[in-house]
Amino acid sequence: MRTRNSARAPSAADIPHFPSEEFLVRDEAIKAIFEPDSIAIVGASRDPEKVGYLILKNLVESGFKGKLYPVNPKVQEILDLRTYSSVEEISEPVDLVVVVVPAAIVPEVLRQCGRKKVKSAVVISGGFRESGKEGEELEKTLTQIVKETGIRLVGPNCIGVDNPHVGMSMWVGVKKKGPIGIVTQSGLVGTALECWAEKEGIGISKCISLGNKIDVDEVDLLRYLADDADTKVIAVYVEGVGDGRRFMEVASEVSRKKPILALKGGRTKLGIRAASSHTRSLSGRSEIYEAAFRKSGILSVNSLEELYDFSKALSFLPLPKERGALIVTSSGGAGILASDLADKLGLELPSISESAEKRLRQLLPSHCVFSNPFDVTTTTSEAFQLVMEENLNDDNISAFMPIFADPLPRAAEAVKKIVEKTDKPVVVCYVGGAEVEEAEKAKMHSMGIPVFSSPERAAAALHALARRHELLTESLHAG
Amino acid sequence: MRTRNSARAPSAADIPHFPSEEFLVRDEAIKAIFEPDSIAIVGASRDPEKVGYLILKNLVESGFKGKLYPVNPKVQEILDLRTYSSVEEISEPVDLVVVVVPAAIVPEVLRQCGRKKVKSAVVISGGFRESGKEGEELEKTLTQIVKETGIRLVGPNCIGVDNPHVGMSMWVGVKKKGPIGIVTQSGLVGTALECWAEKEGIGISKCISLGNKIDVDEVDLLRYLADDADTKVIAVYVEGVGDGRRFMEVASEVSRKKPILALKGGRTKLGIRAASSHTRSLSGRSEIYEAAFRKSGILSVNSLEELYDFSKALSFLPLPKERGALIVTSSGGAGILASDLADKLGLELPSISESAEKRLRQLLPSHCVFSNPFDVTTTTSEAFQLVMEENLNDDNISAFMPIFADPLPRAAEAVKKIVEKTDKPVVVCYVGGAEVEEAEKAKMHSMGIPVFSSPERAAAALHALARRHELLTESLHAG
Numbered sequence: 001m002r003t004r005n006s007a008r009a010p011s012a013a014d015i016p017h018f019p020s021e022e023f024l025v026r027d028e029a030i031k032a033i034f035e036p037d038s039i040a041i042v043g044a045s046r047d048p049e050k051v052g053y054l055i056l057k058n059l060v061e062s063g064f065k066g067k068l069y070p071v072n073p074k075v076q077e078i079l080d081l082r083t084y085s086s087v088e089e090i091s092e093p094v095d096l097v098v099v100v101v102p103a104a105i106v107p108e109v110l111r112q113c114g115r116k117k118v119k120s121a122v123v124i125s126g127g128f129r130e131s132g133k134e135g136e137e138l139e140k141t142l143t144q145i146v147k148e149t150g151i152r153l154v155g156p157n158c159i160g161v162d163n164p165h166v167g168m169s170m171w172v173g174v175k176k177k178g179p180i181g182i183v184t185q186s187g188l189v190g191t192a193l194e195c196w197a198e199k200e201g202i203g204i205s206k207c208i209s210l211g212n213k214i215d216v217d218e219v220d221l222l223r224y225l226a227d228d229a230d231t232k233v234i235a236v237y238v239e240g241v242g243d244g245r246r247f248m249e250v251a252s253e254v255s256r257k258k259p260i261l262a263l264k265g266g267r268t269k270l271g272i273r274a275a276s277s278h279t280r281s282l283s284g285r286s287e288i289y290e291a292a293f294r295k296s297g298i299l300s301v302n303s304l305e306e307l308y309d310f311s312k313a314l315s316f317l318p319l320p321k322e323r324g325a326l327i328v329t330s331s332g333g334a335g336i337l338a339s340d341l342a343d344k345l346g347l348e349l350p351s352i353s354e355s356a357e358k359r360l361r362q363l364l365p366s367h368c369v370f371s372n373p374f375d376v377t378t379t380t381s382e383a384f385q386l387v388m389e390e391n392l393n394d395d396n397i398s399a400f401m402p403i404f405a406d407p408l409p410r411a412a413e414a415v416k417k418i419v420e421k422t423d424k425p426v427v428v429c430y431v432g433g434a435e436v437e438e439a440e441k442a443k444m445h446s447m448g449i450p451v452f453s454s455p456e457r458a459a460a461a462l463h464a465l466a467r468r469h470e471l472l473t474e475s476l477h478a479g
Numbered sequence: 480m481r482t483r484n485s486a487r488a489p490s491a492a493d494i495p496h497f498p499s500e501e502f503l504v505r506d507e508a509i510k511a512i513f514e515p516d517s518i519a520i521v522g523a524s525r526d527p528e529k530v531g532y533l534i535l536k537n538l539v540e541s542g543f544k545g546k547l548y549p550v551n552p553k554v555q556e557i558l559d560l561r562t563y564s565s566v567e568e569i570s571e572p573v574d575l576v577v578v579v580v581p582a583a584i585v586p587e588v589l590r591q592c593g594r595k596k597v598k599s600a601v602v603i604s605g606g607f608r609e610s611g612k613e614g615e616e617l618e619k620t621l622t623q624i625v626k627e628t629g630i631r632l633v634g635p636n637c638i639g640v641d642n643p644h645v646g647m648s649m650w651v652g653v654k655k656k657g658p659i660g661i662v663t664q665s666g667l668v669g670t671a672l673e674c675w676a677e678k679e680g681i682g683i684s685k686c687i688s689l690g691n692k693i694d695v696d697e698v699d700l701l702r703y704l705a706d707d708a709d710t711k712v713i714a715v716y717v718e719g720v721g722d723g724r725r726f727m728e729v730a731s732e733v734s735r736k737k738p739i740l741a742l743k744g745g746r747t748k749l750g751i752r753a754a755s756s757h758t759r760s761l762s763g764r765s766e767i768y769e770a771a772f773r774k775s776g777i778l779s780v781n782s783l784e785e786l787y788d789f790s791k792a793l794s795f796l797p798l799p800k801e802r803g804a805l806i807v808t809s810s811g812g813a814g815i816l817a818s819d820l821a822d823k824l825g826l827e828l829p830s831i832s833e834s835a836e837k838r839l840r841q842l843l844p845s846h847c848v849f850s851n852p853f854d855v856t857t858t859t860s861e862a863f864q865l866v867m868e869e870n871l872n873d874d875n876i877s878a879f880m881p882i883f884a885d886p887l888p889r890a891a892e893a894v895k896k897i898v899e900k901t902d903k904p905v906v907v908c909y910v911g912g913a914e915v916e917e918a919e920k921a922k923m924h925s926m927g928i929p930v931f932s933s934p935e936r937a938a939a940a941l942h943a944l945a946r947r948h949e950l951l952t953e954s955l956h957a958g
Contacts, residue, residue, distance in 0.1 A: 126856060130811075131846030172886070172913055186812020188884035188910055192933070195911040237812060265815040268822035274815040277848045303935040304816060304910075332609075332753070333665020333716060333744055337783060340750035349749050367610030369756045377605060405667035407651070431667055431783075432674040434651055454671070456782045 029152035030216070030224045032119040034163045034206055036095035037066045040087050040118075042109050043100035043125075044070030046078050051124060052100040053078070055160065055170045062175055063167035069094065087112045094118050098160065098170065103127030106156065107141045114149030120216075122170075123155035129212050130157055130277075139214060146215045158211030159187035162194065164203060165230050171209075178203020179315035181231035183221045185210050186265065189237035189304060196308050201445040202315075205230040217242060219250045226254040232315040234258055235307050236298075239265045239275045248296045255297030256475055259314040259468050262298045263307045264289050297471050299464060306460065312450040313461035317425040319469035320398035324348040325427075325462060327373035328387045331405030334431060335373030338403060338455035345463040349373070350396040359390050379406045381414035388418045388426070399462055403429040403455055407436035412443035419449060425465055429458035508631035509695070509703045511598040513642045513685055515574035516545045519566050519597075521588050522579035522604075523549030525557050530603060531579040532557070534639065534649045541654055542646035548573065566591045573597050577639065577649065582606030585635065586620045593628030601649075602634035608691050609636055609756075618693060625694050637690030638666035641673065643682060644709050650688075657682020658794035660710035662700045664689050665744065668716035668783060675787050680924040681794075684709040696721060698729045705733040711794040713737055714786050715777075718744040718754045727775045734776030735954055738793040738947050741777045742786045743768050776950050778943060785939065791929040792940040796904040798948035799877035803827040804906075804941055806852035807866045810884030813910060814852030817882060817934035824942040828852070829875040838869050858885045860893035867897045867905070878941055882908040882934055886915035891922035898928060904944055908937035 039059065045052035056070055060079055070078045073085035084090050087097060087109070097118050099109050103125050113121055128139040139156070146153050154161060160170030164177045171187065174194045180202070184190040187209045197204050205228060208221060218238060225231045234254070241247045251260060266275030267286040293300045299314075301307045325347055329335045342349060349372045352360075357370050363386060369375035376383040384402045391397050400418065404411050411430065419426050428451045430441050441451045452458040518538065524531035535549055539558055549557045552564035563569050566576060566588070576592050578585055582604050592600055607618040618635070625632050633640060639649030643656045650666065653673045659681070663669040666688045676683050684707060687700060697715060704710045713733070720726045730739060745754030746765040772779045778793075780786045804826055808814040821828060828851045831839075836849050842865060848854035855862040863881045870876050879897065883890050890909065898905050907930045909920050920930045931937040 127846050130848070131856075135846065172911070184812070186810060186815070188810035188813045189816075191884070192910045195913055195916070239812075239815065263816075265812055266819065268819045270822035270828050271815050271819035274811070274818040274828075274850075274852050277811075277850050277854070303820075304933045305935070331665060331667035332756075333663070333718075334667045336665070336718065336744040336750050336753045337668075337742075339753040340745065340747045341782075343747035343749035349753075367606050367614065369609070371753075371756050373753050375756070377610075405670070431671045432651070434670075434674055437674070454783045456784070 027224075029119045030220055032095040033122065033152065033154060033161055033208070033216070034224070035166055036120075036168075038069065038092060038095050039064065039066065039168075040069040040071050040084070040090060040094045040097045041100065042071040042087060042097055044072050044078050044083065046075055055098060055100060055124070056081070058169050058171065058173040062164070062169035062173050065167050066095075067092065087116045087118065090116070095120065097121045099123045099125055101125060103135065103138055103156070107138070107145060110142065110145045110149065110151065110153075113151055114145065118151060120152040121154070122158065122160050123153060123211075124158060124160055125155075126157040128156045139212065143214050153215040154208065155211040156214070158209040159190065160209060162204065162207040165205065174198045174204065176201060176203030177230070178205060179230070179232035180204045180311045181225040181228065181234045182207040183210065183218055183225070183234065184208070184237040185213070185239045186237055189263065189307070192304055193235060193308050193311070201442055202312060202450070205232070213242075219243070219246055222250050222254045222260070226257050232258065233311050234260045235311045236260060236262045237265060237307065238262060244292065248292055251296035251298055252475075255471070260298045261301055261307055261310050261314070262293055263301050263304065264293075297475050299467055299471065305457070309452060309457055309461050310464040313427065313464055314468060316448050316450050317427065317465055318423050319465050319472070320425055320462070321469065322398040323466050324350045324396045325399040325401050326352065326388070326391055326397045327401045327403060328376060328384050329373055329403040329405060330376050330379045330408070331403065332369070332375055334403045334405045334429070334455045335375060338401060338429070338459045339373060341456045341459040342462075345459065347459065347463055347466065352391055353394055356390045356394065360387060379408060381408045381410040384411070385414035385417055389421070392418070392422050392424075397424070399424055399465070400426045401429065401458055401462060402426065403431070403458065404437070404440070405431050407432065407434050408440070409436055411440040412447065412449070415444060415449055416447055425462065427458050427462045427465070428452065429455055431455070506703075508598045509699055511574040512601065512631065512633060512640055512687070512695070513703070514645055515599075515647075517548065517571060517574050518543065518545065518647075519548040519550050519563070519569060519573045519576045520579065521550040521566060521576055523551050523557050523562065525554055534577060534579060534603070535560070537648050537650065537652040541643070541648035541652050544646050545574075546571065566595050566597065569595070574599065576600045578602045578604055580604060582614060582617055582635070586617070586624060589621065589624045589628065589630065589632075592630055593624065597630060599631040600633070601637065601639050602632060602690075603637060603639055604634075605636040607635045618691065622693050632694040633687065634690040635693070637688040638669065639688060641683065641686040644684065653677045653683065655680060655682030656709070657684060658709070658711035659683045659790045660704040660707065660713045661686040662689065662697055662704070662713065663687070663716040664692065664718045665716055668742070668786070671783055672714060672787050672790070680921055681791055681929070684711070692721075698722070698725055701729050701733045701739070705736050711737065712790050713739045714790045715739060715741045716744060716786065717741060723771065727771055730775035730777055731954075734950070739775075739777045740780055740786055740789050740793070741772055742780050742783065743772075776954050778946055778950065784936070788931060788936055788940050789943040792906065792943055793947060795927050795929045796906065796944055797902050798944050798951070799904055799941070800948065801877040802945050803829045803875045804878040804880050805831065805867070805870055805876045806880045806882060807855060807863050808852055808882040808884060809855050809858045809887070810882065811848070811852075811854055813882040813884045813908070813934045814854060817880060817908070817938045818852060820935045820938040821941075824938065826938065826942055826945065831870055832873055835869045835873065839866060858887060860887045860889040863890070864893035864896055868900070871897070871901050871903075876903070878903055878944070879905045880908065880937055880941060881905065882910070882937065883916070883919070884910050886911065886913050887919070888915055890919040891926065891928070894923060894928055895926055904941065906937050906941045906944070907931065908934055910934070
């Protein structure tokens with residue numbers, strides 16, 4: 001069987017039309033990584049300080065729906081599960097093997113997996129290319145075994161795969177099902193996004209940490225996530241890409257279907273130096289990546305928080321047709337801070353129409369500021385709603401940005417009513433963290449309305465939506 | 480009596496040497512705003528939807544240590560407190576009056592305060608300059624009454640004053656005593672910083688919202704906070720400054736003593752337009768403010784979150800002598816993201832010394848990355864501690880940035896041990912939000928060790944420390 005490395009660069013367009021047998025097998029193996037019916041954990045441990053314990057415990061606690069087979073020849077059971085002395089001792093079929101044994105033993109484990117006809121393996125273990133000469137040799141051996149066995153391998157030197165939709169979370173035990181699909185070369189970036197999404201009640205669809213990515217890479221995953229119904233947006237952290245052309249081809253296809261956001265690690269001299277000692281990626285010049293991202297329809301982001309914020313925005317919100325937005329707030333200061341960033345990012349704040357102003361002057365107290373930002377001053381959620389309602393059909397206004405700056409009850413209901421009436425994005429900011437705010441924020445998140453925690457972060461999120469719209473338009477014109 | 484507006488511009492240096500009687504009276508009045516023995520709330524209400532209820536309730540619940548006199552001629556008691564029909568009906572002396580009646584009635588209330596010899600007043604009520612012609616006239620009347628009575632007035636159109644050290648919180652009911660002094664022209668900026676500080680267990684020393692600032696202004700408050708032992712750093716949000724020269728004079732003096740951070744609202748065309756309709760401040764050109772801030776030793780920040788983060792950093796951490804930092808992490812990706820921002824900000828990541836590397840190679844597993852960022856890979860808090868310990872006395876390293884990227888127990892203890900041994904700043908980043916992280920983060924905050932939630936935010940905070948050091952050095956050389 002030919003392997004990835006020798007195969008012609010596939011493009012996403014190939015797949016639906018000419019599903020060769022090879023592609024079907026390979027797709028099934030990728031599917032087994034995210035949706036396995038059974039998982040063996042080789043190196044499962046009873047010691048709570050060990051990763052082999054953590055992963056098994058998380059799989060149990062996140063409620064994995066398939067079968068779990070801890071493999072450890074030295075003990076009889078772990079966490080009430082019967083253990084096996086090796087993968088080959090398991091009589092049932094095994095879809096996915098998670099490997100957490102010392103690096104030196106990994107090759108032997110993978111050979112056993114090959115004999116057992118396991119589809120895929122996730123090698124958590126570190127100690128390969130990233131750790132010097134000896135590790136490099138070991139990694140070459142792994143690559144050879146992958147070629148020989150046809151096993152699809154994630155890692156090594158990674159933190160695993162999560163899919164809350166099947167109750168599978170290996171490293172941090174997240175449970176919330178959500179729309180964000182994460183592909184990351186750094187475990188940290190994955191766990192940060194996962195934990196933030198879990199905490200806010202947003203959730204993720206999938207998270208995969210690629211580590212040294214000797215086999216499964218961004219291209220495989222973009223293709224898989226493009227067709228994954230649970231994934232609405234794909235967030236990628238990348239240090240370096242092996243086959244740039246193939247990546248761009250597939251990303252160009254996928255980004256027409258779903259937004260792809262990318263954070264590039266190693267964009268400066270110091271960053272590139274750090275990246276080269278991390279996964280020994282050739283991280284390459286920042287401008288080249290920027291240009292390639294843009295050409296592939298990928299939205300480039302500048303920080304971990306932007307990756308999260310923009311994923312939230314693009315998962316839930318419709319796109320604005322133009323760059324004009326109406327800011328509604330009860331805080332002059334919040335409106336100013338949002339305006340300052342909006343201006344820097346090239347967003348527009350058009351005046352409200354004369355007719356809307358006239359109507360609102362009849363309905364609201366005279367000390368409101370009937371402008372954009374619209375300052376309702378009177379602090380009721382209904383006033384926010386009223387202002388947005390009266391401007392819903394203004395063609396100059398493509399988006400709304402309500403910035404709640406006081407502990408306002410019923411804010412979620414007010415926003416909901418607007419969201420139901422329009423296909424323009426409503427980018428909510430709720431500043432503060434007192435009781436009412438937290439409750440309203442949680443309510444909005446449960447309604448699928450993302451909330452941003454500062455005026456600047458809301459403005460930046462709206463800008464991401466506008467850029468996505470522009471990328472799509474460019475891509476339509478180009479294609 | 481002469482009032483602020485007719486007085487010669489005072490500089491902070493005047494005060495300790497020649498305390499004229501006028502200055503003493505005026506200082507006492509500012510003190511009464513933050514540390515009153517008694518507060519009358521004119522417009523106190525029984526209606527939970529009214530601001531006059533909210534403020535009284537918050538003062539009761541935040542545990543105000545002095546006397547509270549609700550003033551409302553229509554009811555007998557509110558929240559178990561006897562009410563008074565007017566300020567003049569109160570037989571005991573009143574230090575501070577909080578005014579929450581409709582704008583039209585405010586002048587009469589202030590005249591009563593004048594007769595009662597009240598020292599200071601906080602006018603929460605809106606409906607003045609910010610709301611049009613009629614309000615403008617009313618505001619002129621207030622200014623006239625201030626001149627006649629000598630009362631020091633905060634506002635109008637503000638959200639009050641908080642001082643957790645005397646159990647006083649008017650708008651959001653914060654309780655945590657901390658080091659951050661907040662002076663803001665926007666209520667929102669104040670409540671955002673307060674709520675974030677409360678939530679993280681950091682706390683504030685004082686918060687004052689200036690609103691239309693017809694009397695008490697930034698200059699009065701910089702002077703007061705400069706001498707306030709509880710305030711370690713002064714965070715200012717400003718849209719426009721009345722007397723720029725006086726502001727710069729006082730800020731130059733105060734910033735030698737304590738760090739001043741400023742967020743300028745209205746730095747772009749859209750922001751300036753929004754500011755002019757907020758407090759009708761002449762917000763002026765961004766570059767002029769930038770230059771003035773720099774000349775006065777003020778650190779300029781770019782967002783609400785930066786204002787908070789840098790306040791945290793400067794409150795608790797010593798300053799780095801140079802720009803070289805050592806990043807220690809268990810996540811290659813986190814190290815890269817921090818390196819990228821460090822590079823952009825002009826921080827340096829010097830190599831560790833040969834001797835330190837030699838020692839660490841003996842103590843740590845070979846798959847660590849013995850570089851900067853130093854990747855401990857093995858995820859124990861003790862490894863972080865060890866790496867910092869071995870480089871404590873390296874002159875090229877002026878700061879440490881441990882970035883914890885896994886749920887690591889004992890992280891707080893490990894950092895504490897380093898903090899105790901060095902006068903170099905330790906800027907901690909703890910990403911994620913799972914249980915262990917939250918617990919360790921809370922522990923560090925309770926130990927006075929600030930924690931930042933992303934690698935980029937930690938790098939930016941370290942940069943703020945370095946800039947503060949440079950500003951102080953410049954100011955020493957200049958003065």
